[in-house]
Amino acid sequence: MRSLSLVLIAATLASCTTSPPQQLVRSDRAEAQLRTLVAGRAVGKPQSCLPNYRSTNLIIVDDGTAFYRSGAQLFRQDFQGGRCRGLASSHYALVTRQFGGSLCRGDIAQVMDTSTGMSVGSCVIGDFVPYSRIR
Numbered sequence: 001m002r003s004l005s006l007v008l009i010a011a012t013l014a015s016c017t018t019s020p021p022q023q024l025v026r027s028d029r030a031e032a033q034l035r036t037l038v039a040g041r042a043v044g045k046p047q048s049c050l051p052n053y054r055s056t057n058l059i060i061v062d063d064g065t066a067f068y069r070s071g072a073q074l075f076r077q078d079f080q081g082g083r084c085r086g087l088a089s090s091h092y093a094l095v096t097r098q099f100g101g102s103l104c105r106g107d108i109a110q111v112m113d114t115s116t117g118m119s120v121g122s123c124v125i126g127d128f129v130p131y132s133r134i135r
Helices: 002-016 028-038
Strands: 041-043 057-060 065-070 073-078 092-095 108-113 119-124 128-133
Touching: 028 041, 028 065, 028 073
Parallel strands: none
Antiparallel strands: 041 128, 057 065, 065 073, 073 128, 092 108, 108 119
């Protein structure tokens, strides 16, 4: 009986291990869009929260990267863990909830199917990397 319990515990622990996150492979279209967005811009120091979150537009590059545009400023978002599954699909949207008025690293975002309103996944927000136009 004791050996059966140890086998069950070992099997349970083995099923809890996590594999390393898969590296996101970008499509040619996503690579081209990424190059276009950052062309003529200087990269800044990563920030933990997005300033002026209420006045931004979201630009989806692929499941792993998005940009928030606030005026002429762009903030690159690479989701923690490498991807936000399904986000690049044209009928999915990223839904975030604000706590304290800012969107910050560690916040959880949901990917929603816009036709059904169902959540199809979630991801964790990473640092926001600012890109400013070179003058």
